[in-house]
Amino acid sequence: MNGKQDKARSTETISTGSEWTFDLIQKYDDAIAEIARDYGLDTYPNQIEIISAEQMMDAYSSVGMPVGYNHWSFGKQFLHTAKSYKRGQMGLAYEIVINSNPCIAYLMEENSIMMQALVIAHACYGHNSFFKGNYLFKTWTDASAIIDYLVFAKNYVSKCEARHGIEEVEKLLDSCHALMNYGVDRYKRPSPISAEEEVHRQEEREYHLQQQVNDLWRTIPDLGGEAQAREKIRFPTEPQENLLYFFEKNAPLLEPWQREIVRIVRKIAQYFYPQRQTQVMNEGWATFWHYTLLNTMYDRGLVDEGFIMEFLTSHTAVVYQPPFDSQWYSGINPYALGFSMFQDIRRICEKPTEEDRAWFPEFAGSDWLETLNFAMRNFKDESFILQYLSPKVIRDMKLFAIRDDDREDHYEVSGIHDEQGYRYVREQLSKQYNLSMREPNIQIWDVDLRGDRSLHLRYIPQDRVPLNEETDEVLKHIHRLWGFDVHLSAVDGDETVAEYHCPPRPENETTDT
Amino acid sequence: MGITHIVDRRLNGKNKSTVNRERFLRRYRKHIKKAVSDAVGERSITDMDRGESIGIPTKDISEPVFRQGQGGVKEMVHPGNKEFATGDALPRPPSGGQGQGAGQGDASDSGEGIDEFVFQISQDEFLDFMFEDLELPNLVKKQLKEADSFKYARAGYANEGTPAKINIVRSLRGAYARRLALSGKTRENIKAREQELARLEQHPEEHSAQIHSLKEELARLEKRLKNIPWIDEFDLKYNQYLKQPNPSTSAVMFCLMDVSGSMSQMHKDIAKRFYILLYLFLKRNYQKIEVVFIRHHTSAKEVNEEEFFYSRETGGTIVSSALKLMDEIMRERYPTADWNIYAAQASDGDNWNDDSPLCNQLLKEKILPYVQYYSYIEITPHEHQMLWHELEKLKEPFSDNFAMQQITEASEIYPVFRELFQRRATA
Numbered sequence: 001m002n003g004k005q006d007k008a009r010s011t012e013t014i015s016t017g018s019e020w021t022f023d024l025i026q027k028y029d030d031a032i033a034e035i036a037r038d039y040g041l042d043t044y045p046n047q048i049e050i051i052s053a054e055q056m057m058d059a060y061s062s063v064g065m066p067v068g069y070n071h072w073s074f075g076k077q078f079l080h081t082a083k084s085y086k087r088g089q090m091g092l093a094y095e096i097v098i099n100s101n102p103c104i105a106y107l108m109e110e111n112s113i114m115m116q117a118l119v120i121a122h123a124c125y126g127h128n129s130f131f132k133g134n135y136l137f138k139t140w141t142d143a144s145a146i147i148d149y150l151v152f153a154k155n156y157v158s159k160c161e162a163r164h165g166i167e168e169v170e171k172l173l174d175s176c177h178a179l180m181n182y183g184v185d186r187y188k189r190p191s192p193i194s195a196e197e198e199v200h201r202q203e204e205r206e207y208h209l210q211q212q213v214n215d216l217w218r219t220i221p222d223l224g225g226e227a228q229a230r231e232k233i234r235f236p237t238e239p240q241e242n243l244l245y246f247f248e249k250n251a252p253l254l255e256p257w258q259r260e261i262v263r264i265v266r267k268i269a270q271y272f273y274p275q276r277q278t279q280v281m282n283e284g285w286a287t288f289w290h291y292t293l294l295n296t297m298y299d300r301g302l303v304d305e306g307f308i309m310e311f312l313t314s315h316t317a318v319v320y321q322p323p324f325d326s327q328w329y330s331g332i333n334p335y336a337l338g339f340s341m342f343q344d345i346r347r348i349c350e351k352p353t354e355e356d357r358a359w360f361p362e363f364a365g366s367d368w369l370e371t372l373n374f375a376m377r378n379f380k381d382e383s384f385i386l387q388y389l390s391p392k393v394i395r396d397m398k399l400f401a402i403r404d405d406d407r408e409d410h411y412e413v414s415g416i417h418d419e420q421g422y423r424y425v426r427e428q429l430s431k432q433y434n435l436s437m438r439e440p441n442i443q444i445w446d447v448d449l450r451g452d453r454s455l456h457l458r459y460i461p462q463d464r465v466p467l468n469e470e471t472d473e474v475l476k477h478i479h480r481l482w483g484f485d486v487h488l489s490a491v492d493g494d495e496t497v498a499e500y501h502c503p504p505r506p507e508n509e510t511t512d513t
Numbered sequence: 514m515g516i517t518h519i520v521d522r523r524l525n526g527k528n529k530s531t532v533n534r535e536r537f538l539r540r541y542r543k544h545i546k547k548a549v550s551d552a553v554g555e556r557s558i559t560d561m562d563r564g565e566s567i568g569i570p571t572k573d574i575s576e577p578v579f580r581q582g583q584g585g586v587k588e589m590v591h592p593g594n595k596e597f598a599t600g601d602a603l604p605r606p607p608s609g610g611q612g613q614g615a616g617q618g619d620a621s622d623s624g625e626g627i628d629e630f631v632f633q634i635s636q637d638e639f640l641d642f643m644f645e646d647l648e649l650p651n652l653v654k655k656q657l658k659e660a661d662s663f664k665y666a667r668a669g670y671a672n673e674g675t676p677a678k679i680n681i682v683r684s685l686r687g688a689y690a691r692r693l694a695l696s697g698k699t700r701e702n703i704k705a706r707e708q709e710l711a712r713l714e715q716h717p718e719e720h721s722a723q724i725h726s727l728k729e730e731l732a733r734l735e736k737r738l739k740n741i742p743w744i745d746e747f748d749l750k751y752n753q754y755l756k757q758p759n760p761s762t763s764a765v766m767f768c769l770m771d772v773s774g775s776m777s778q779m780h781k782d783i784a785k786r787f788y789i790l791l792y793l794f795l796k797r798n799y800q801k802i803e804v805v806f807i808r809h810h811t812s813a814k815e816v817n818e819e820e821f822f823y824s825r826e827t828g829g830t831i832v833s834s835a836l837k838l839m840d841e842i843m844r845e846r847y848p849t850a851d852w853n854i855y856a857a858q859a860s861d862g863d864n865w866n867d868d869s870p871l872c873n874q875l876l877k878e879k880i881l882p883y884v885q886y887y888s889y890i891e892i893t894p895h896e897h898q899m900l901w902h903e904l905e906k907l908k909e910p911f912s913d914n915f916a917m918q919q920i921t922e923a924s925e926i927y928p929v930f931r932e933l934f935q936r937r938a939t940a
Contacts, residue, residue, distance in 0.1 A: 324594075399596040
């Protein structure tokens, strides 16, 4: 424990009993902050907000945005949450934490003081330090600006509703939401979000955007003659994966306010992009730290046996992984996997076995705090699993891979927790968390600039996996944004395996791409 | 420390989601209306005052996104292996089964695997959707939803109020008490001085100076006594009134319906809404309501609600049988001194022609003079028959408490009640 246990055991615990008070929360936070500092956790300042269960449901249904524009889908989410909560099917999350500076964490008033301490350790020091340290969050989000930006977005949307009607705005938002996962440049660093700047430049932008679009399309009609026939100008010159960005800049018929709303949805998608890629790491990290911080409190005599027993009960429930054949199984529990992995990294540093030295020569036996920090800062789920998932965790969780090939009439077990299987299972699990494997790879391929202005999209299937039946519905949304015909071809190698059109084409008509 | 800031947000508004919720309801109003309409069919007419759980097919409210479908090669890692070894072949579960493929990255998708999205609407919303069918004017909707008829009841006295509410006895009693209290000392002094004076005046010559000064003092004291105001603002007491729900009396509602073979379930459903409306109206205005169901074909019978709406009979129709029964029940159990009587009758207009004049007579003599309101609806798209024309004759003499209407769909029910509701609105 790096000598940290040497701190004198306190003779008195911070509290007994389960009721919380503001004073106690302050005391626990002080104690946890001190321990966190001893472990070198680097965090944003915290803002802890005590809220009621109803408010928690509100927070829930706005997908964790403390301020959000209005949309029916959030109402749907709210109704769903409220119903499950009232029926007792679902406990509300104990906490919600927002990647902002200061880092806002919601604590529910129903929680016991032990739960409040757990949540403080988990959210205010675990998640908080992850937000501040992980490279994806550093690259894609600007914690100090997000709240202001959300306020700007909310006001802008409601201004548009007043001017253009709720229905118009709702339709546009529906279409944007359908493409929310396609609003990110995966390889380009985004320009930071800043609300102030947004407001200042927004009007200016409206003008320029429109100007740009007009320029693009102005060339169309009167460039007659032979020149036109000679070569086909490819547009866009490279395939575009950021669909929302493409529509914001190039859709011919959108009005300036519509472009701005596309942009708002895109920016918010971008803000959530790192969270989607670091579920296992983020939850694992926070769980690891609530476990470590509260146990250290116990070691230092700050909390009593009753407290730590109650804590362990909650903790065990959080990291429970039902086996695949259980009725409660719904995939791998990111808390369980992440927690096991961080615990295991610490173990490999502190008490490496032969196997560990063979698998992880670069950090077996190293300083665990440094190693953990490095892992937290420089990876996302996919690479983190590929790098750190050890044979021991695979054995403990009894992980196995199943291969489902639709050309076979049965599943095949393709790897289990044995010598031959470790690497294979690890690779497969890593792939499972790779966003570009999970979400269909769809790109803007071409626009018929000189013809009917139709838009051509291309889907590149992985392992022959087709698009699902919602595809036609999504195309309608794209059609709404683009304003002209939309075509989507699934192209596997050189072969076009499927086509989708909006408006739909009669079955027998053949097409050329 | 000091870098953590703790805020109590519990007093902030909790209904941040209200707008989003309304947007959702608006978007799916068609589904909700249907569910409400179904619920109206299933519920008892005395049971319209609660919310309802509404189900909408998940596919109708899904938000489509690009996703991988079934097919191709998929590989998934699962925990909890017990006996599998590499290379084992497992039978493919029947398509649509869980555990496979579908889990890919979708674990957080809340709607997964549920065919219906179910949620609750409140009592108010339920009534709103129901009233929409009936095309009720807003004022009436409001009346039906809120028990807003109050009476004022005495509730002690207050020190402030309007002149009209001054309680004279109380005010004067207060003033008297104040005068007594404030003048006590002075009166004592006067008494003492008067005694002294009486004593001295037995020998006036010896004490003329003293008598003089005593008299002066007495005059001064009397004046002081007079200066105490007879009534002061402070004394005024006002009657205090509190709003109390106006309940007090009881009402009985008679539901009369023709259940002969010619009345289809559709007719009955319309009739049911007609009764519901009357019931809701009564509920807002009376504390205690009893409902009597009388159904009839050639003979009438008092039944429970279940039987009233859902059992079928065949045969001819004699409407007067029901009116006779109603009259009997009224006389036996609901003396008009204690009960406000309302009646709603639904029929398809069929009746033995000989019977219709009898109905007229019964209503005119035995029923209409004693009831608050009698409404008759004829649910038929066809020509009126004898019964209608007989009843029409009653419209004039009983314009206050008799209404009749021909309807073919639910939205036409309200006009029957229009006067009834208007009277309440202006009352």
